Amino acid sequence: MIRDRMESRKRRIARRLDKNRFPEDLSQPLMRPATPHYELAGRTVATGYGGIGLVHQLVQELKLPEAINARLRLFKVHLPYHESDHVLSLAYNALCDGRRLEDLEVRRQDEAYLNLLGAQRIPDPTTAGDFCRRFRPEDLDALEAAFDEARRQIWARQPDEFFEEARIEADGTMVETGAECKQGIDINHQGVWGYHPLVLTLANTGEVLRLRNRPGNRPSHEGAAEQFDQCITLCREAGFRRIVLRGDTDFSQTRHLDRWHAQGDVTFVFGYDCRPSLHLLADDLPLSAWTTLERPPKYEVQTVSRTKPEPVKQPIVEARGFKDLRLVDEWVAETPYRPSACRHTCRLVIVRKNLVVSEPRQGRLFEDYRYFFYITNDTQPSAAEIVFSANDRCHQENLVAQLKALRALHAPVDNLTSNGAYMLMTALAWNLKAWLALRLPEDDGRWREQHQAQKQMLLKLEFRTFVKFWLRVPCQVLSTGRRLVLRMLAWNQWQPVFFRLTASFAHPLRR
Numbered sequence: 001m002i003r004d005r006m007e008s009r010k011r012r013i014a015r016r017l018d019k020n021r022f023p024e025d026l027s028q029p030l031m032r033p034a035t036p037h038y039e040l041a042g043r044t045v046a047t048g049y050g051g052i053g054l055v056h057q058l059v060q061e062l063k064l065p066e067a068i069n070a071r072l073r074l075f076k077v078h079l080p081y082h083e084s085d086h087v088l089s090l091a092y093n094a095l096c097d098g099r100r101l102e103d104l105e106v107r108r109q110d111e112a113y114l115n116l117l118g119a120q121r122i123p124d125p126t127t128a129g130d131f132c133r134r135f136r137p138e139d140l141d142a143l144e145a146a147f148d149e150a151r152r153q154i155w156a157r158q159p160d161e162f163f164e165e166a167r168i169e170a171d172g173t174m175v176e177t178g179a180e181c182k183q184g185i186d187i188n189h190q191g192v193w194g195y196h197p198l199v200l201t202l203a204n205t206g207e208v209l210r211l212r213n214r215p216g217n218r219p220s221h222e223g224a225a226e227q228f229d230q231c232i233t234l235c236r237e238a239g240f241r242r243i244v245l246r247g248d249t250d251f252s253q254t255r256h257l258d259r260w261h262a263q264g265d266v267t268f269v270f271g272y273d274c275r276p277s278l279h280l281l282a283d284d285l286p287l288s289a290w291t292t293l294e295r296p297p298k299y300e301v302q303t304v305s306r307t308k309p310e311p312v313k314q315p316i317v318e319a320r321g322f323k324d325l326r327l328v329d330e331w332v333a334e335t336p337y338r339p340s341a342c343r344h345t346c347r348l349v350i351v352r353k354n355l356v357v358s359e360p361r362q363g364r365l366f367e368d369y370r371y372f373f374y375i376t377n378d379t380q381p382s383a384a385e386i387v388f389s390a391n392d393r394c395h396q397e398n399l400v401a402q403l404k405a406l407r408a409l410h411a412p413v414d415n416l417t418s419n420g421a422y423m424l425m426t427a428l429a430w431n432l433k434a435w436l437a438l439r440l441p442e443d444d445g446r447w448r449e450q451h452q453a454q455k456q457m458l459l460k461l462e463f464r465t466f467v468k469f470w471l472r473v474p475c476q477v478l479s480t481g482r483r484l485v486l487r488m489l490a491w492n493q494w495q496p497v498f499f500r501l502t503a504s505f506a507h508p509l510r511r
Contacts, residue, residue: 009491047112050475094429172220184416213420
């Protein structure tokens, strides 16, 4: 019945959007006058965010509330809220387009939303702020341990090839605030006041593994080695056979490289600062050490290549006499290198970018070059593959942008630790999106490739797109007997995958 209704709605939409079908009267615009009459339903209730019921079902299956309440002890007496009520309220608020703590009040007044969560009520914004202020640094570790219990259950459902390699990436980002009384804020080298959280992610799935808030003036790498160690332990216990650490030049912490190399299953690819000694080292390499770096195309044209439009930026640069740098080609080489803090010799991969520099105001045109360095202990890939692996880390910048879009990297409370707690709890919304994608079943039959493609598409969806198609689903909420029925009132293109995921909850997770 559900499949028939979905097909019927899909056909109706396709018929309305058919560009070969036109209305009979073309003298009038398609958006014509209407006179809506609004009424308030009696006993029937509905919510615009019916998809949150699916997320809540996943959370209950993973027993995440039990894990949070067992590990996180912030209340002596529960009157009436438990720790999990606060954590999930903040995560769900972000999933339902909540931009601030105050948006919790909108959720509190949505009767259908409360019904589908089985809740009499949820915390108000003031109570949620007080909950964040109760956190101590050790409580953040306890909350992350609870999240790790859930993620290990999801990972356990993945095929064997999923555990071939875990790619852990680290980066810092600035959370700017104009407040003057927030404890822990500081000014960075660019004159921006705020916090400087450290974010560690799993590139395979986009999950946030660790998030630590720091003052705005702290360097990117501060505390990263400890968090890397925790993530290595997590991935190793989960069954990953190989672990790769990646980061930019700020994370090449040479005093830790020997320790990671000695573990056997850990490799690293870090950017390395271009120091004068290394610049001279690269200049002294023989010409035979260099090979052309051929980058693969960013994408493959599926149909016919379109005509490239006329450039807009370049004529402006030339007309206004700006300094213009153009990349001619790239070369790559490698050489053994042992940092002063290491006993083990690593591979130093060097990229040389040959440039043409024009300065119209001075009437000059000359050649220049830049060096980029990467340090690694991985002996298997070629030098070019090491460069491509390091460049793949740029996807983490997109992930950080997504965290900012869902307002996980935001500082609404009054001190360093409480804002770190808020960031961690709100970032759970992003992890729940990844866990839903990983929860999608993959059949072994003829639909396997299609199901795998759908899983990857859902993993890569931007947060706002995910909310529009998976969470912002208008639903009528009915209590019939002992069942809670969510009757979907609209159709969208992800609905077949949505219903396939709901059907999979009949099969319990392996523990």
